[in-house]
Every structure is written in C-alpha cells, then in structure tokens.
Amino acid sequence: MNIVKPSRKEGTKKTFDYFSINCVLIFLVAAVSTLLFVASTLTGSDGNVIGSGSIQTTIGYILKLKPLPLFIIMFPLIGGPLEALIGRKSENLRDSTVVDTTFITFIAILAMYPQVSRGTMNYFIPGVFGHGLSFRVDMLSFIMAATSGVLWLMVTIYAHDYMGIEEHRNRFYLWMSVTYGGVLGTVLAGDMLTMFLFFEIMTFSSYMLVAHNQSKESILAGNNYLYMGIAGGLSLLLGIMLLYAYTGTLNFVPLASQLAELGWRKYLITGLFVLGFGVKAGMLPLHIWLPKAHPVAPTPASALLSGILIKVGAYGMLRVAVSFFVPAANEIVSFGDSLWVVSERLGAIIIWTGVITMAIGVFMALQQSNMKKMLAYHSISQMGYIIMGIGVASYLGYNGAMGFSGSIYHIVNHALFKALLFMVVGLVYLRTKELDMYKLGGMWKKMPFTAFVCVIAILGITGMPGFNGFASKSILHHAIIEAYEYGHPSFKYAEFIFTLVSAGTVCSFIKLFKYVFCGACPEKYKNIDGEKGMMDLAMGGLALMIIAIGQAPNYLLNQFIIPATEGLTFDPAFINEYLVSMDFFNAKDVLGMLWIYLIGIGIFILGTKFDLFHLHLPRWFNIETAFYKPMARGVIMFSNNITKHYEIAIIKSDIIIYTCVLTGIIFLLMKFV
C-alpha cells in the first residue's frame, strides 16, 4: 500500500556532498551574523563590530544604501528563474544556489537595521503604475522581513532533502523564490498600490506551490486557494480604489479625520480591507482554503504558507488598522476621542472574529487525524490569537499598544514554531509516507532529534514559560484583559474562550506527540531510516531561535516591537508603563499557564475516554458545503445552463433582437421630443 517512490537520494549513499558543506557553512555564517546583529542592536554600534579599513567602509556603504529594499525584493525575483535554469544542469548546484541567494537576501534584510532604527526608510521609484512604486521600511516591516528571512533560509536548507520525493523541482524552486519576492515586497511596500502588486504576485506564485503535487486533491485545494485569493485581492482592490478616490492618498498615513466625513462608506472600506486580508490570514469564515491547501502542499511550502504567507494577511490587516483608521497623533488628546469611533467599532468586530476563529480552529484541530491538517487548523487557531491582538490594538486605539505588540510578537513566534512543526511532520512523512497520526507510533527511537525539537516546538506553541510562545501569549492575554477593563465588559467571555483555546491547544499537541512519537512502533516502520542531516540542521536552527526568544523575551520586545509603535498613534505613557521592562515571568502568568496545562491534560484524558476526537460533524456545520460549494456550483451551472439553452436561440433571433433594440431605443429617445 505504501509504495515508496524511488527517490534521487536513496540510490546514492553519499549523503555528505558539497550541498551539505555549503549548508553548514551558510548556517554557521548566518548564526554568527545573527549573533553579531543581536550584539550590535544591544550596543547600538550600527554594525561596525567587525572588520577594519576597506571592509568597514564597504559595510558602512552597504548599511547606508538607499535602494536596499528594492535590492532585497529583486534578488529573489531574479534569482528564481536563474535557479530553475541552473537546475537543468545540476540539482545540487541549484539547491546550493537557492540557499545562497536566500542567505544573501537575509543578510541584506539585516543590513537595513541601522537605517530603520534611525527612522523610517523611504525609497521611491517614480513612474511605475503612473503613481510610482514606493517602499517604506519601518520597524514593523523590518520585523516581518527579518522573520521571513530566517524562515526562508531554514526552509531552503530543509527543502533540498525533502523535495527528493517530489517532481518538477525546478518549478518548485522558481515559484518559491518568486513567492519570497512577493512576501518581501508586500511587507516592505510603502503604499497600498505597491503592496497590492506584491500581494497578488504572492497569491499567484504561492498557488503554484500549493498545487505543486498535481494530484487531484492538490489541484482542487489549489483552485480553492486561488479563487479565494483572487476574490480577496479584488475586494482589497475595491477598498484601495475607494480609499484613494475619497481621500486622495495611498500612503500609510492616519486618515481618521478625513474618513469621519464619509458616512457609511468608511465602514464599506474597512470591511473590504478586512475581507481582503482576512482571506489570506485564514480568518473565519474565509478560512476554508487553508485546511485544504496546507496538507497537500509539499512540506517546505506548508511550512512557508503557515509560517509567513498567512501572516502577511495579518500584517496587512494590522498595517491598515493602525494606519488608516486611526487619527494622527497631533489630532487627539486622549483615549476617549470621538475620532476613534471607526477604529473602535472595527476593533470590536475583529476581536470577536479572532476569538471565534481561534475557538473553531482548535476545535477542528482536535478532530483531525491527518497531522498536516491538524497543524493547518492550529494555524487558523493561532491566527485567531493574532487577529484578536489586532482587534484589541484597534479597539483600544490610543491604549492599544498591548494588542499591537502581542500580535506582532505572536506573528514572529508562530512563524518559528509552526514552521518547525511542519518540518517535523514532513520528516516523519518522508520516512514513513504516512500522515495519519493514529497509524504511527514510537518514532522517537528512529528519530530522537526530531522528537526533541518537536517537544521544543510543542512547548513553544502551548506557551510553556521559557519558550517563545509564552511571551506572546502573555502579552495577548494582558491585551484581552485590558479590552474588558478599558472597554466593554463582554470581552470577559473572550478572555474565557482564550484560556479554553490555550488548553485545547495543549491537549491537541499532547495527542500529536503521543500518537506519533510515543508508544510502540508499527511493524512496517521497523526498518525505516532515521534522521536526515540537513533537515535536522534546519529544524535545530528554528528550535534554537524558539529557546533563545523564550529565554530573553524582553529583547525582542524592547529592541524591535516597542520601536515599531513609535511612528503610530499610541500613548507613549502607556507603553512606558506597561510594556517597557515588562516582567514576563511573574507568578500570576506562570501559574495561569500551569492551569492551562492542567485543563489541557484533563481534556485529553476525557477526550480519549469518551472518544471525543472523532466526532462526525453535521453537514451544515461545514461552511464549505453549506455556503461556498453551492455558490460556486451555482455560478457554473447558471453559466452552463444559459449557454446551453439560450446561446443558439439568441444567435438565431438576431434580426428580432436588432428590431427590438432599435425600436426600444427610438421609443425611449422619442419621449424627449
């Protein structure tokens, strides 16, 4: 039944080739440069830590380069076709090139820091699109770009070994690079039009990653992804055009005072933006593409999809929420100003959407047996956290810095641990060709390192103190508490659901680990191979980052996230009081986590006892069969029926139509006589 396809690697026993040497070197250099980068951000020495003389001037020159964002975006976009060409000659060379280009891009992203930390970096190319292409890198963009840089580097190292089981590898790497360019372009964009351009590039190129397998399911999932992506893109375009037509600007500037005069139209614009980005972010009820697309995509692509692509949706929502619908800093005096009304209403809706998204996501995740599908539903659930954070940022307006930081922080953290989890599952799949967790077991003996990093990722996602998830979840928890303290008391329920969802996450991952890594190993997997060097390297890199952030949660917060709030309309006093030097490991939060773990274990015990993980949900519960499928079928059926019944009839009645139109027009015109 499980026929193992002969792969390129298994024929040759040589496992440590020049690709591996290249990877290890790149990994080490990347690690060293990251350390240097961290050191330079702490000391504020603008990266002049190494080198002297001509090297230093070169570095200094690069660090001051204005078109750096353009370079960062163009590098993968040009590199992609090049890689595909190289791949025709040699696969190893291509994969090394892929890793190298990703690495160079990563370094270039880090090199933006000195300029970004001194102030927003602007670069404008006039002429394109008639409006000009504008790039604007502030700390928020920088965080997103750096996260995608790290993730992409690890995924390309990982992909080399994994892609052996897939075909059309050249095409995969081509579109992966283009997607990278699209993601970077979206986060570095300085106005809505530029953002939309790269957002669409990203949609189309990532479609090629989703449908890569070309199997029936992947084509279907891909179609789902593509059409929803296009619909989202169109809704975004509509929003952009309305905004531009009514306010005359596409830049990310506070527009609340202008929007206040627009009446109901401002809510239309708001809704369109939320809808457009919500599709990509996997927001309920627009999430249906996500649990389909993630399992069928090749694992590196799933890791990227879950790690970065859906975050770009969240980023867009965050960017729009904190720039367009808020008043400028000089227009308001306090939290209760009337200009906040759009932002507040928007925020309340987003909070509840986020809360529902996280609850449904985790509930559906508990019901899955396919590991990748389960991770996909967890992505939805975790996106719920992020969306909720965005909602709080928007709802509390002037005091929303907590929600803002929480969602940004969670974007970074979720990228790391979810990508790592997908990589773990990918390695298990590579060796066993099995995605059903109930059919696996005892894998820790075969893959001890994988089991180890899996534990780290699980501790991260469930929010164990000392791992990265804890930091962002605590901030988000504080945020939702603030929402009902400063705002409406009904958010108390939101906080309750938040806790329950965290517990459900714990339960779900206990389940995953137990069925995959613990227990007895099934007979047919007794002789499978174990670890794979380069894949372990990539997973280890991410695990290291998870631990590092978890140990020093204040570093990320103080060095990047708080500077990111500076350009935005947030109360500086509030930030100083609550966020700067925030004490993460206080007794209340840590104990809270303990409770969550206990509830999670409780759910797990109850669930296995009463068989709650295999519920057959009613058909109407599935939003897809209830709503989207009939709609799609309706459009196609309508067109086909019309064509079948009326096309020939219309063509044959040509003269009658002519007569009717002519008399009709003349009749209508004659009333003016």
Added chain:
Amino acid sequence: MKRPLNSMQFPLYVLLLLLMGSVIIPLTTEKFNMKAKTVILGTLVLSWGMMLSTFINVLREGPYLYNIGNWGPKIGIQFNIDIFSTSMSLFILSLSILVIIYSLKDIEHEIYFKQISVYYSLVLLLILGMVGITVTNDLFNTYVFMEILAITSCAIISIKRKKENYMASFRYLILNTLGSLSFLFGVALLYMVTGYLNMSEIYIRINQVWELYPTNLLLALGLMLTGLGIKAAVFPLHVWLPDAHSTAPTPSSALLSGLVVKVYIFTAMKLLFRVIGLEIIDTINIPSFITYFAVVGMIMGSVFAIGQRDIKRLLAYSSVAQIGYIFLGVGLATELGLSAGLFHVVSHGFMKSLLFLSAGAIIYKTGKRDIRTFKGIGYQMPLTMILFTVGALGMIGIPGLNGFMSKWYLGFAVLEKGQPIYLIVILLSSFLNAIYYLPIIISAFLTEGEERNIMVLEDIPKTMSIPMVLIASFCIITGFFPQIVMDVVSRAIPTFL
C-alpha cells in the same frame, strides 16, 4: 504653418499605399512567395513610418484638417488629423504588422494556397478601412469605409471554405449590412436637416437643429447608435460575433477582435461627442443608456464565455465582455472615462490579439480547439502557453499587466462620476474572467496529458513566436508604465469634450 506640404498629405498617402498594395499583390504573383511577402510588409512598414511621422508632427505642431483635393468641406472629404486619429491609426498599423508577420506562416495551413495572395489583398483593404474610418471627418465617408470593412471582414472569414464559415460570414454580412444601412439612414436624416456631411460643420449647426427638428435628430441618433452597436458587438447585438470570430482563420480573428470592433467604437465616440456634442446627448441621457448596455454586456459576455468549450469561441465571448468595459468608459462621458475607455481599447487590442494568436499557435501545432483537451499542453508548447497566460492574466487584471491599469483607470473614472456600483460590476466581471481563463492555464501546466509531461523546447516557427513575444512584452511594459499610452490618450481626449 511650418509644416512641409508633403508631410501633410501623409495620411492620404497611407490610404493610397494600402490600396495600391492590395491591388498589386494578386497581380504580381500567382504563388505566394518571397516577393509577395516583401510587398505586403513593405507596404505596411512604409505606411507605419508615414503615420509615425504624421503623429510626431501632430504632437509638435498641433492638429490640422486636411481637405482631399482642396475641395471645401461642403462637398469634399475632410480628414481630421489630430492626436486621437494619428495615435489610433498608429496603434492599428502596429498591431496589424505584428499580426501579419505571424500570419505569414500560419495562413498557409489554414486556407487554400491559391487564395493566400487574395487574402492579403483583402487584409490590406481591411487595414485601409480601419485607418480611413479613424482619420476621416466626414459622415458619408465613414459609411464608405464601414462598407469596405464589412465586405473585407466577411471575405476574410469566409475564405476558409468551410460550411460553418459560410454560415458565420453570411450572418455577419446580413447583420453588418443592417448596421451600415441604419447608419446611412441616420446620416441621411442628419444631412436633411443640416445640409452638411462634415462632422465639424454639423456640430456648428446642431444646436439650432435640436431646437427645430428634434425628431429628426433623435431618429438619426437612435439608428446610428444601433447600427454602430451591431458593428461594435454591444451585448444584445453581439450575435454575429462568436461565430464569426471563432471560425475565421486565426490572423483574421486577431484583427477582427483586436481592431475592427474598436474602430466602430471610435466612430461612436466621434458621433456622440464631435457631431452631436456633449450638451445635447446629456439632455437626452444617451450616456446612461450606453452604460446600462455596457454593464449588462460585461457580465453576460463573461457568463456566456464560462459555458464555452471551444477556445476561440471563449475568446470571442470574452471580447463581448471587454467591449462592455470600453463602452462603460465612453458612457461616463467624462475626461477620465473616455481616456480609460481608449486605454482599454489599446490594451484589449494587444491582449486579445495575443490570446487569439497563441490559441492559433496551439491549433497550428496540435489541432486542439476544445479546452478540455488542453491537459499538459504547457509542456508541449511552453512559450505559447506562457504568452497565453500573460494575456489571460491581463484580462483578469493582475497588477503588472496592462489589463490591470485599464481597470484601475476605469475604476477611478466610475468613482469620479459617483457610481461605485459600476466599480463592483467591473470587479465582479474580473472575477468571472478568472473563472474561465484560469482553468485553461491550470490544465495546461498542472495536469498530466496523455504523454508524460516533459518540457520540450518550443517548435512553432520563429515568425509566429516573435510577434507574440513582442505583443506580450508590450502588455507587460504598459502594465508597469501605463503613462506611455495614457499620456497620449489623455492628450487626445480633450478634442472630444
């Protein structure tokens, strides 16, 4: 005036040259050989050069009216040589040259070999008609060129000698004759009350006429607009288009869909804004009529396209929808609307001819017309399918291609007019475009055909691939730098309003 006299005559020379070429080709050679190809391309390139110099001249020195044989406007024929007519003629000639280079190879396998030189003779006449109708400033002269166009179009459809071609071209002929006659009737009614056939002269007298003989004017307007509606394939009058465009030889389809329907739109614009004038058509609400038709066409064209199985028929229905976009721009009757409409004329011309040509290349190479048989075709003909993808994504309106910029401009024109509902229709129609274009691309690149998908190098002839690549690169360049076209177009518009 600083202009040398000779260069002023260039538009007339273009027409005469094309006429001469069309006569010479069947006379000189019986076989279709190098000599004939040289004559065709030489004629076209020479006319293109002259049109380019006229265009540059007009840009520098401003527009002028050119009287043929120095007869006055009362009896003679007058050409209106301004930015609009020269730039659009230039567009017509450029696209025609590219399509004709493509056709040199393709036509051999589509029609009977003895008729190839006749075919080119007809095509040159067709181009003559299009250029003529664009530059002329005379209503009756417009009618003459319309008849030339109708007859030559009919001939280049029916030249394929198949039953369905005869049917399609017969329907085309009948309906187009109806259209031409309606137009002629309208011209006669206008002539009756104004005593002029010259557009500018009628425009001077039209206000008086409107007060004295409103019935005449309204009847004329109704007849002429319906006639032009048939010819430009506005939605319920599009009935001849799907058959004609899908059965014709590929180069003919590209010319018909990309260019011929557009020149009737130019005529409609001239009629509405240069003959009748904005004040009168605004009082009788013509622009809003046009937008209703346009909006219905945008949706219904796409709906019919979704149901199609034949690739060329699908493209033909897509044209019906796209013509809706252009008429929407025209119907807004604002500067932004008209320039968006003209911009879409150019971008749709390029995109649709690219699509028809690549579909033709597929038919040329594999003989497949049914989109359900396109599985894995992207591996047999990668270049062709990539070019098709460029065209199709442009139609959907992906940023970076000219189709997106059309929607962008049209959207702002609609919003400026205060009609956000039309913007929603535009975007809905884009989504419908995606529904029928994307499955073709997906099945071409992502499903396995009968044979294993192995990337092969393209083997359609160079003369077919190079024009397509040029058209595609134009689509991409104007997608990123729309002002190349938009600057010219927006300078041409003020002469209308």
